[in-house]
Amino acid sequence: MSYPADSKPLTILIAADTYPPNVNGAAQFGYRLAKGMNGRGHDVHVLAPGSANGRSFTEPGGDWTVHRLRSHSVPTHDYWRICYPWEIRRDISLLFDQVQPDVVHIQCHYMVGEYTLYEAVRRGIRVVATNHFMPENINPFLPFPDWFKKVVARNSWRDMGKVMGKAAAVTTPTPLAAKAMRDHAFLTDVMPVSNGIDSAAYEVQPGEVIEPYEHPTVLFVGRLAEEKHVDVLIDAVARTPEHLRVHLEIVGGGEVKPALQAQAARLGIADRVTFRGLIDDDELRRSYIRASLFCQPGTAELQSLVTLEAMSASTPVLLANAMALPHLVSDGENGYLFTPGDSEELGARITQILELSGEDQRAMGAASRTMVGRHDINTTLETFEGLYYGTLSPAAAADEDGVHAAPAGSGADRPTRIQ
Incomplete structure (x- = not known):
């Protein structure tokens, strides 16, 4: 596992299964994370599904770079897009060759996040994984009886553990969500980190x-x-x-x-x-x-x-x-x-x-x-920087209530509570 030196700006690849123009909390967080890290001097790249049919491409312009993967519409959802593994694996590998990221931050264990993580692990690149989803979030879009949805939920928790367990650090927005991930996905040392907001x-x-x-x-x-x-x-x-x-x-x-x-x-x-x-x-x-x-x-x-x-x-x-x-x-x-x-x-x-x-x-x-x-966006960005550089360890810093030490170099001299 490679750990980038903390003396230089990083090249960060954020892999998101939902991103603007989608309108939801996970998409908004991905955008704010990219904007915040770009503002702190890092070279930011976002990898997300395309919002329309067509081949993978890189959006022109912008303060940071957004790469779109070939995707397909879902009949039961008005904007959600899915990416087929056999269509995106090669494009993800080529993107790694082009971008040469120091650290990868996935926002989900589905599709884009999963195969971006696998590529990063194969190359020995540090991965931070954040979970914004509960399996129940997709229930309304599954045209199946309740008993089958429960089977899907159990499998989703299991897959979350399998995928995110390969990351160097795993986070989620709240202590309650962290407990759910420990209980159902059997992930230890899940660190609660607020999505953050510019209040x-x-x-x-x-x-x-x-x-x-x-x-x-x-x-x-x-x-x-x-x-x-x-x-x-x-x-x-x-x-x-x-x-x-x-x-x-x-x-x-x-x-x-x-x-x-x-x-x-x-x-x-x-x-x-x-x-x-x-x-x-x-x-x-x-x-x-x-x-x-x-x-x-x-x-x-x-x-x-x-x-x-x-x-x-x-x-x-x-x-x-x-x-x-x-x-x-x-x-x-x-x-x-x-x-x-x-x-x-x-x-x-x-x-x-x-x-x-x-x-x-x-x-x-x-x-x-x-x-x-307590949810100030700057605290959130400092925390993720500590995880990116490897100067902040979830195992050593987090407890059941979501209290963790501020990242090295943040200027904070006391624990920060993230909820």
């Missing part, structure tokens, strides 16, 4: 005026997929008192959108539910700031970048008590957890927050902003 980007800037919505508004941002359970949120809004006139803003697209629109109409609240679709980053930032509170009812979140973004905008949050979401709530301080799938409880929590005084709602939002500080 200042979501604050109201000096001299900037962004008026709140006319009516109290609950915001959801994310893919409209079954595991997000946006139907529970729509039902909850319908249960709130009429005098509050609670509105719901839904940002994102996906396969269940028509069903959600029909549900809002059936419940008689279509005039209070706005489906924004995909919007640009500036409009999304304004939505976070204008909203009264943010809700994430999903049950398969490994971290939830959109929740971190909402918290950065000083917005109270209501999150399902599932997977990693509890790490983002201090009950009664910056919001509340609710029982997954329980629209009655969620409706009561929405009502509880919106009936608070304006001062108390602002205090909740301020608590969100304070809590998100």
